[in-house]
Amino acid sequence: MYANFDLHLPKDLSAALAILGDAGDDAKVMPLAGGTNLIVDIRARSLTPAALVGIGDISHLRGIDVTNGQVVMGGKTTVSDILRSPELTDRASSLVDSARVFGGQMVRNTATVAGNICYASPAADLVPPLLVLDAEVTLERREGERTLPLSEFYLDYKRTARRPDELLTRITWPARSSDSVDLFYKLARRKGDAITIAGIAVALGVADGKCTRARIALGAVAPIVMRALEAERMLEGETLTPELIEAAAHQAAQAASPVDDLRASGKYRRHCVQVLTSRLLTQAWRRLS
Amino acid sequence: MNKTKQITLLINGRTHRAAVPANETLLETLRGLGYFEVKSGCEKGDCGACAVLVDDEAVDSCLTLTWTVKTQRVTTVSGLGTIEDPHPLHTAFIERGAAQCGFCTPGLIIAAESMLRNDTRDPSLDDMRLALSGNLCRCTGYTKVFDAVTAAARVVREEGGPK
């Protein structure tokens, strides 16, 4: 491959954080996980890192655990790991569904959750489900770690709160019970290996016939994967009716700011946000009642 | 300049020592060592022609830097069996006419083998679509590929291989 870079393969997390820490704010020293974004961009010369820090040998960053009512997922967990995880099938069906329509097998076998989050594509398929699950991300650097809600991680198109010397080491979210449902739908040209035109996730919680918790996340229809906060507020505390669902879906579509590109027009994308949000909310509510 | 390192690779059960630069992909290393059955199609993860097994999982060798696989087993389509003792997938692809020009075949067989090892040995049509959606074939229309994988999976189940 035509490119010039140094490649570090630290044996453990502290060694990786030391290399990143020595580079400080130099964003030319980049973590390398599955490489399914990075290697493609380096070959296309849209990225020209001076050094890559391969995190493949840091094995404890991979895996899914449920402890103390929390789902804890290592940053290096792959998309295939999500599909093969018995823990997640009931606890995060939106995330499992997004993993199922993610790339092709070879990409799923190597692509990591942290890579999907940190690359910050608006079309990142794992992000809408993680947003509706109320995921938090833990970022570690030599000096210590911090945890922030995923909803505060994205600043603008491909800009995140991550400092260049931080690694995303864990993703956590509260494990919920049967009084909550989360769903995801990816609209694309095909089911397999296609870039998302609109990716919608919703989550609803219910108690005594009323919606206690509503989350709606929209992918590929704004500079970042976004929450439709206004629409969520319309639903919380209410008994959902077809009219209310329609109104919330309309609100979500208005909140999006989709662009025209080779995959779809902005107008079509906005229409799809309305239709898909309404459809998913209806399905989720029906499952709860 | 890219740094170069002497590394040891285990490919199809054979040990190789090679001087490999930091920026070299596994696809480049394998073809450089004469493993021409590993095909170079798109070199960006779209076509799956370059798929190989690293340990038991299929990866696109065009997206893998060689230094990162140094302690693992690499298997190409030729490492799964020989002319005298072919793998059930080899046999089924021939018998069912699942290879036409053959360019995609090494990758398809590796992806199918990865599914049989890691996911299911009794794949439905949807399982096969999921497992093979990262492999492009311009010739067969995939129907005969699915026939072949179904037939090979049956043989593997009867032989009682892994999983």
Ligand SMILES: Cc1cc2nc3c(=O)[nH]c(=O)nc-3n(C[C@H](O)[C@H](O)[C@H](O)COP(=O)(O)OP(=O)(O)OC[C@H]3O[C@@H](n4cnc5c(N)ncnc54)[C@H](O)[C@@H]3O)c2cc1C
């Ligand atoms: C053919 C193909 C199909 C694809 N299909 C899809 C799809 O359907 N849906 C989808 O969402 N994406 C898709 N992608 C994009 C890509 O696979 C995903 O975004 C993937 O999750 C990236 O993860 P990675 O481990 O490969 O990241 P890498 O490429 O290794 O890294 C991506 C970015 O994240 C940073 N990074 C990685 N790990 C960490 C960490 N732990 N801490 C901090 N920063 C980190 C890197 O420095 C880099 O900036 C596809 C890519 C290809 C090539």
Ligand code: FES
């Ligand atoms: S050459 Fe690697 S996926 Fe096409």
Ligand code: FES
């Ligand atoms: S047989 Fe020709 S590309 Fe598949």
